[in-house]
Amino acid sequence: DTAVSQTPKYLVTQMGNDKSIKCEQNLGHDTMYWYKQDSKKFLKIMFSYNNKELIINETVPNRFSPKSPDKAHLNLHINSLELGDSAVYFCASSQVTSGGRNTGELFFGEGSRLTVL
Amino acid sequence: GQNIDQPTEMTATEGAIVQINCTYQTSGFNGLFWYQQHAGEAPTFLSYNVLDGLEEKGRFSSFLSRSKGYSYLLLKELQMKDSASYLCAVADSNYQLIWGAGTKLIIKP
Secondary structure (H helix, E strand, O other): OOOEEEEOOEEEEOOOOOEEEEEEEOOOOOEEEEEEEOOOOOEEEEEEEOOOOEEEOOOOOOOEEEEEEEOOEEEEEEOOOOHHHOEEEEEEEEOEOOOOOEOOOOEEOOOEEEEEO | OOEEEOOOEEEEEOOOOEEEEEEEEOOOOOOEEEEEEOOOOOOEEEEEEOOOEEEEEOOEEEEEEOOOOEEEEEEOOOOHHHOEEEEEEEEOOOOOEEEOOOEEEEEEO
C-alpha cells in the first residue's frame, strides 16, 4: 500500500493555465506538507497543514492555494501558472507526538513534476 | 538567517568509506535529519540525531555536535546503489525542517 500518494506524477501545461495536484496519505498522520524542489535541488516548504492550523509560507505567491477536505488529503491548486513554477512538487506527511510536537520525520509522496511551457 | 551547508558533490569508490559533512545555523534546534534521495524519486528517511554523539544503523552512521553546529553522515562498504543525493535537514525552534541543497554522491566501481 502506498503511504503517501500524489497525482499526477507528470504535468505539462501552458503559461497562464490553472492546475491542481492531489495528495492522499493513509498513515493516519495529522500533518501534511507541500514542498517544492527546483532545479537547484533545494527542498522548500510551501505549506504545512494539520487539523488545527494552516501555516502559509510567506514567500509563496498567493497563486498557490492548498485545500484540505479532510486530514488525509491535501491538494495544491495553482492559478495563472508561470515558467518559474516548473519544478517537482512533493507532498509529505508526519505525525504529531502526544506532546503536540512534530517528530520531524517526513514521509514523502513520489513527487509531481510540473513543466510550464 | 537560517543556513544549512553541505558539499555539492562527492565521489567515492565501491567498497570504500565516505563522510558527508553538514554545518548549520538555525534559530533553535530540535534535531538533525539525514535523508537519501535517488534521482527522480522522493527523499527517504535515514537518521535522526538530537543529542551529541554517533548513531549507528547498519552501514550508515550519523554524528552530531550541537556546540559546533556540525553533523556528518558516514557510509561504509559503499555499494553502487548508494549513489544518490544525501540531504541534511534541521528542525528549528518551531519544528520546521530547514533543508540543505543535498550532496550528490557518485560511486565508482
